[in-house]
Amino acid sequence: MNKLKRFVYLILLCLVIFSGITDVQLSFAREKEAFAHPRPSVNGKLHVSGTQLVDESGTPVILRGVSTHGLTWFKDFINDSMFRQLSSEWDCDLIRLAMYSEVYCEEPDESLSLLLKGVDYAIANDMYVIVDWHILNDSDPNIHIDKAAPFFELVSSKYPDCPNIIYEICNEPNGDTMWSDIYTYADQIIPVIRKNSPDSVILVGTPEYSRDLISAVRRQLPYENLMYVLHFYAGSHKKDLQDEISEAYDRGLPIFVSECGISESSGDGEIDFESAVVWFDLLKKKGISYAIWSLSNKAESSALFSPSYEPDVPFTDSDLSDTGLWIKSLIQGQSPDSIPAIRTENKTFLPNWMTISLTPRDILIISSWPLLALHVFIFLSLFTILYVLYRKHSYKKYPTYESVSVAPGEKPEGIFGSVHSVLKFMILFTSLFFVLMYIYWRATYSLPVKYGILPMAANLILLFIEIFGLVESMVLYLHIMYLKPHPLPEIKDDEFPEVDIFIATYNEPTDLLERTINGCKHLKYPDRSKVHIWVCDDNRRPEMRALTEKMEVGYFDRPDNKGAKAGNLNHALSLTHSPYVVTLDADMIVKSDFLLKTIPYFIDIEKKNALRPENERAPLGLLQTPQCFYEPDIFQFALYSENNAPNEQDFFYRTIEVAKTSSNSVIYGGSNTVLSRKALETIGGFYTETITEDFATGLLIESNGFVSLALHEPLASGKTPDTFKEHIKQRIRWGRGVISTARQLHLFSRKGLSFDQKMSYWGSVVYWYSPLKSLIYILAPLLFAVLAMPVFICSWADLIIFWLPMFIMQEVCLRVFSGNAVSLKWSGIYETSVMPYMLVPIIKEFFGITTKKFAVTDKSKKIVSRKFDLKTVWPFLVLITLSVIGILRSLIYIGGMQSIGLLILMFWLIRNMYFLIMSLFLADGRNGDNDSVRVVDAEKITMISLRDDETICEGVTTELTEHSIRLFLDEIPDVPIGTPVNLVVDNLDTQADINGVVTGILNSKRGASCVYSVEILDYKDNRNEYLQILYDRIPTLPQSLHRDYGIIFHMLNNISHRILNKA
Structure with a gap:
C-alpha cells in the first residue's frame, strides 16, 4: 500500500513539473505567434492606420530592431555579415542608419556611401531600414534644410518603390526649437519624399530631443503615413514620459520609438533593467515599434557589443555587452520581465562622463597601457645599465678630460656622484619613459591608414621628425647627465707658460678692436712678458696697424686672404712659438683673469700625464669658454626681454658644451678658446676647407688623441649681431658649414672617434635641420584645422595618457638640465624665427650644393631702428593667417568631452601662432640707441x-x-x-x-x-x-629665465611697446 502511494505521488509530481514546463513553453509560443516580426518579403510595404503601423494586408505589426551609432564613426559595423546575423539569429526586422547631419554636411560622400551600403545590406537581409537624418548639435532641422532636401530627393529617387525603407526626417530637435519650427521643416521635406515614394512611412521628430509628443497632438501634419517620434532611455526617463506617450496614444497620435535604450540618456551610466521592463511592456501593450541604441562597441553602457569586439568577424554571445545580451532576448521576442538582468561589475575605472566619449580603440589603448609601460620601463632600464657600463669602460680606449684629470690609478666619478645627480637622472629617466611611450603610440595607433595616401605620408613625415628629435634630445640629455664642475687646478707661478693671443679681424672698426686689445692688455699673469698679443688683420688696413702701434701690441697681415679666417690664424701660427694659443674674435673682450682660469688646466694634465705610461697619455688639446655678450642679443632686445631671458647661446656654451666634456666632443667655437700648439701642429693647423673652420679644427684635434674641456664660467664677452638680417646671415653660415664639414670629414667613418663622440657631433649636425622640423610642426595642425586632413588619429584619451605627460616632462627636463636657461617657449621662438630663411640653404647643403664663401658677421655698431619689410616677413604673415583660420574653424566644433582633442589642437595652433607673431616682431625690430652696453652693478x-x-x-x-x-x-x-x-x-x-x-x-x-x-x-x-x-665682469644681463607670466603677457608686453608707445 505504501509503495502504491509513493508511486501515485511520483506520477502526480511528474505531471505537475511537466505541466509547468509545458505552460511556459506554450505561453512563449503564443507570444511569438501574437507578435511575429514582419518581414518585407512577407508583409510588404507598411503604412499607418490610426495609431498603428500595419502591413499590406492591414495586420498590425511591431518592428523590433536596433539603431547604429554614427555611421562614419563606427563604419565597420556596416557590413553584410553583421546584418545577416542580426536578421537570422536575432530575428531582427529593423535597422536604423543614424547618419549625423553635421557630418554629412562636412563629408557628404563618405556619409552617403555608408548609408546606401547599409540600405542595400538591409534589403538583402529582408529587414526594414530607417534612413535617419540625425540632427543633434544642429538643434533646429531648418539649419541644414538646404542639404536635407537634396539628400532625401536622392535617396527616395534611388529607392522609389522599395517596401523596406522608412524615412526619419529629423532625429532629435532640441534647444529652442519649437514644434512650429519642425512643422515648417517637415512641410518642405515631406513633399520631396512623396514625389518619389508617395506612400512610404515617414517619421517626424518632436521637440526636446523627441520627448514632446503633446505639441504634435495639438497640430498634426496634413499627410498620410506619418508617425511621430519619441525617444527614451530607461535609466533617465520614468513615469512622466510614460504618461506622455500613453496620453498621446490615447488621443490618436501614431507613435514610433526610433531610438531608445536601457541606460541613461547620455548613452552611458547605470543600466536600469526594472525601468526597461516597464517601458517595453508599455510599448508591447500599445503596439509601438522601436529601435534600440546602439549597434557599436563604444565604451558606454548602451553599446550592444563589448569594446574588445572587432566587427569584421562574426560575433558570438561572448562579444555582447550586458546590454547586448538583454536586447538580443528582447528582439527575439522574449517577454521583458522574463529576461534575466545581467549585472557585470564595472569594466572600467573611468567615470561615466568620461566614458561617454571613449571609443573601443580608446578602451583598448587604455587597457594596454600598463603592460606597454612595463615593457618600456624594462627596455629603458636595460638601455641605461648598458649605457652606463659602456661609458665606464670606454675611457680606456677613448680617454676624456675627466679620465686623465684624475690621478693615475683613480677612476673618474660616476653618474650618481651626488643626490643632485640622482634627481636629475630620475627626471631624465621619467622624461625618456614618456617620450618612448608617445613614440610607440604614434607608430602604432595614430596612423591614418583609412584616410588615403596624403594623410598617411604627412603622418610618416611627422613621425620621422619626431623620432629624429627624440634621438637628438636623448643624445643631448645623456651627455648632460655626466655634466660636472671642473675645479681649477693649482699650479706654481713659474709653471705658467708663454701664451700667444690671436685677435682675428677683417672689417671690424678700430674702436671695437681697441676694447678687445685693452682687455688683453689688462690680463693678469704671473709674468706678463710671457703673454704675446697679436692682431691678425686680414684686410691690411693702415689704421689697424696704427692702432696696434699705439697700444703696443703685435700686428700681422698677409698678402692675400687664402683660407679666410683659418688661413689668417695659420699665418699667425707660423710666425709665433708659444706652446699655447688663445683665439679671439675682434669683439671679444676677455676678463682679466682669463689666463689664470684656463692655463692651469693644461699644465695640470701635463703633470699627470708625466706619471702615466706613454700609451695612456692624452694631452689637453683645446679649452673652450662660453661666448657671452655684453649687450642684449637680437632676441632679448627686439622682444623687450633683456630683463627676463638670457642670451640665446647661453644654454649651448654654458650647459651643452660643458656636458660634451664627458665624451670628449667639445665644439671649438672659434673664440674665447685656448688651444695647444702641439694639437694644432698635429692636425696641420686650422682647417681651411670649410666656412666653419672652428668646428672642423676641434673635431680633428679630438680625433687625434687630444682631450677637450669646456668651462661653465664666462671669461670673455663680445658683441652680437645688431640686426635680424645679420643674425640670419650668421646662422646660415654656421648651419651650412657644420653640415658641410661633417660630410667632408666623414664623421661616422672617421677613425679616432668613439661612438659617443660621433653621436655627440651628429647631434650638433642634426640641430641645423631644425628649420625642417619647425615647418612640419607648424604645418601638421594646420593641415587638419584648415584643410580637414587628419594627419594622425588621436582622441582626448590619447592626448592625456601619451602626449600630455611627454610634453610636461620635456619642459621640466629642459628647464632642469639647462639650469633654467631655456624653455620650450623660447626654444620655439629661436627655431621658428630662422625657419623660413634657413630652409633653402640647409636643403641645398643636404644635397651637397655647398658654399665656400666666408661671410663675415658685421660687428660694427649701428643705431638700430624699426623697419617693416614685407619681403622679409611674408612667410610669417601667411602662416599666421592660416593659424587664425584654423582656430576659428576649430572653435565652431568645440563642445563636450569629444572636444578635448580640438582644445589640444587649438593649443598647438595658438602656441605656434605665438611663435610666428614673436618672429614677426623680431623681424620688425626695435628702436635702439648708442648705449647698448649697460652694466647694472654696484661699484x-x-x-x-x-x-x-x-x-x-x-x-x-x-x-x-x-x-x-x-x-x-x-x-x-x-x-x-x-x-x-x-x-x-x-x-x-x-x-x-x-x-x-x-x-x-x-x-x-x-x-x-x-x-x-x-x-x-x-x-x-x-x-x-x-x-x-x-x-671686466660677467655681463649683468640675465643668466637664467625670469618669470614673465606666460605667452599672453609676453605678447601683450611687446604689443604695448610697439603700438601704444611706438617704440
Whole structure:
C-alpha cells in the first residue's frame, strides 16, 4: 500500500513539473505567434492606420530592431555579415542608419556611401531600414534644410518603390526649437519624399530631443503615413514620459520609438533593467515599434557589443555587452520581465562622463597601457645599465678630460656622484619613459591608414621628425647627465707658460678692436712678458696697424686672404712659438683673469700625464669658454626681454658644451678658446676647407688623441649681431658649414672617434635641420584645422595618457638640465624665427650644393631702428593667417568631452601662432640707441663738485655705460643739475678718474637718498681704465629665465611697446 502511494505521488509530481514546463513553453509560443516580426518579403510595404503601423494586408505589426551609432564613426559595423546575423539569429526586422547631419554636411560622400551600403545590406537581409537624418548639435532641422532636401530627393529617387525603407526626417530637435519650427521643416521635406515614394512611412521628430509628443497632438501634419517620434532611455526617463506617450496614444497620435535604450540618456551610466521592463511592456501593450541604441562597441553602457569586439568577424554571445545580451532576448521576442538582468561589475575605472566619449580603440589603448609601460620601463632600464657600463669602460680606449684629470690609478666619478645627480637622472629617466611611450603610440595607433595616401605620408613625415628629435634630445640629455664642475687646478707661478693671443679681424672698426686689445692688455699673469698679443688683420688696413702701434701690441697681415679666417690664424701660427694659443674674435673682450682660469688646466694634465705610461697619455688639446655678450642679443632686445631671458647661446656654451666634456666632443667655437700648439701642429693647423673652420679644427684635434674641456664660467664677452638680417646671415653660415664639414670629414667613418663622440657631433649636425622640423610642426595642425586632413588619429584619451605627460616632462627636463636657461617657449621662438630663411640653404647643403664663401658677421655698431619689410616677413604673415583660420574653424566644433582633442589642437595652433607673431616682431625690430652696453652693478664711486665748494659725495654706481654713469647717494648733496663733477670709479682692481656733468637727479620718496645721472665729458687719459671697469665682469644681463607670466603677457608686453608707445 505504501509503495502504491509513493508511486501515485511520483506520477502526480511528474505531471505537475511537466505541466509547468509545458505552460511556459506554450505561453512563449503564443507570444511569438501574437507578435511575429514582419518581414518585407512577407508583409510588404507598411503604412499607418490610426495609431498603428500595419502591413499590406492591414495586420498590425511591431518592428523590433536596433539603431547604429554614427555611421562614419563606427563604419565597420556596416557590413553584410553583421546584418545577416542580426536578421537570422536575432530575428531582427529593423535597422536604423543614424547618419549625423553635421557630418554629412562636412563629408557628404563618405556619409552617403555608408548609408546606401547599409540600405542595400538591409534589403538583402529582408529587414526594414530607417534612413535617419540625425540632427543633434544642429538643434533646429531648418539649419541644414538646404542639404536635407537634396539628400532625401536622392535617396527616395534611388529607392522609389522599395517596401523596406522608412524615412526619419529629423532625429532629435532640441534647444529652442519649437514644434512650429519642425512643422515648417517637415512641410518642405515631406513633399520631396512623396514625389518619389508617395506612400512610404515617414517619421517626424518632436521637440526636446523627441520627448514632446503633446505639441504634435495639438497640430498634426496634413499627410498620410506619418508617425511621430519619441525617444527614451530607461535609466533617465520614468513615469512622466510614460504618461506622455500613453496620453498621446490615447488621443490618436501614431507613435514610433526610433531610438531608445536601457541606460541613461547620455548613452552611458547605470543600466536600469526594472525601468526597461516597464517601458517595453508599455510599448508591447500599445503596439509601438522601436529601435534600440546602439549597434557599436563604444565604451558606454548602451553599446550592444563589448569594446574588445572587432566587427569584421562574426560575433558570438561572448562579444555582447550586458546590454547586448538583454536586447538580443528582447528582439527575439522574449517577454521583458522574463529576461534575466545581467549585472557585470564595472569594466572600467573611468567615470561615466568620461566614458561617454571613449571609443573601443580608446578602451583598448587604455587597457594596454600598463603592460606597454612595463615593457618600456624594462627596455629603458636595460638601455641605461648598458649605457652606463659602456661609458665606464670606454675611457680606456677613448680617454676624456675627466679620465686623465684624475690621478693615475683613480677612476673618474660616476653618474650618481651626488643626490643632485640622482634627481636629475630620475627626471631624465621619467622624461625618456614618456617620450618612448608617445613614440610607440604614434607608430602604432595614430596612423591614418583609412584616410588615403596624403594623410598617411604627412603622418610618416611627422613621425620621422619626431623620432629624429627624440634621438637628438636623448643624445643631448645623456651627455648632460655626466655634466660636472671642473675645479681649477693649482699650479706654481713659474709653471705658467708663454701664451700667444690671436685677435682675428677683417672689417671690424678700430674702436671695437681697441676694447678687445685693452682687455688683453689688462690680463693678469704671473709674468706678463710671457703673454704675446697679436692682431691678425686680414684686410691690411693702415689704421689697424696704427692702432696696434699705439697700444703696443703685435700686428700681422698677409698678402692675400687664402683660407679666410683659418688661413689668417695659420699665418699667425707660423710666425709665433708659444706652446699655447688663445683665439679671439675682434669683439671679444676677455676678463682679466682669463689666463689664470684656463692655463692651469693644461699644465695640470701635463703633470699627470708625466706619471702615466706613454700609451695612456692624452694631452689637453683645446679649452673652450662660453661666448657671452655684453649687450642684449637680437632676441632679448627686439622682444623687450633683456630683463627676463638670457642670451640665446647661453644654454649651448654654458650647459651643452660643458656636458660634451664627458665624451670628449667639445665644439671649438672659434673664440674665447685656448688651444695647444702641439694639437694644432698635429692636425696641420686650422682647417681651411670649410666656412666653419672652428668646428672642423676641434673635431680633428679630438680625433687625434687630444682631450677637450669646456668651462661653465664666462671669461670673455663680445658683441652680437645688431640686426635680424645679420643674425640670419650668421646662422646660415654656421648651419651650412657644420653640415658641410661633417660630410667632408666623414664623421661616422672617421677613425679616432668613439661612438659617443660621433653621436655627440651628429647631434650638433642634426640641430641645423631644425628649420625642417619647425615647418612640419607648424604645418601638421594646420593641415587638419584648415584643410580637414587628419594627419594622425588621436582622441582626448590619447592626448592625456601619451602626449600630455611627454610634453610636461620635456619642459621640466629642459628647464632642469639647462639650469633654467631655456624653455620650450623660447626654444620655439629661436627655431621658428630662422625657419623660413634657413630652409633653402640647409636643403641645398643636404644635397651637397655647398658654399665656400666666408661671410663675415658685421660687428660694427649701428643705431638700430624699426623697419617693416614685407619681403622679409611674408612667410610669417601667411602662416599666421592660416593659424587664425584654423582656430576659428576649430572653435565652431568645440563642445563636450569629444572636444578635448580640438582644445589640444587649438593649443598647438595658438602656441605656434605665438611663435610666428614673436618672429614677426623680431623681424620688425626695435628702436635702439648708442648705449647698448649697460652694466647694472654696484661699484664704489666718489663724486666731487668742480664748483668752488668742492662738495665730496661717496656712493655706489647703479648703471654704467660708455657715456654715462648713474650713482646712488645716501644723502642729497647741494649739487644741482648742470654742475660739472669729477668721478672716481674704483672696482678694487682698477681705478678710473673722469669728468662729467650732472644731467639728472631722482630723489627717493623715502628718506634723503637719491640717484644722480652724470654724462661723461672727459676721460682724462683714463679711457682704457674706465673701459676695463665696464667690461671686466660677467655681463649683468640675465643668466637664467625670469618669470614673465606666460605667452599672453609676453605678447601683450611687446604689443604695448610697439603700438601704444611706438617704440
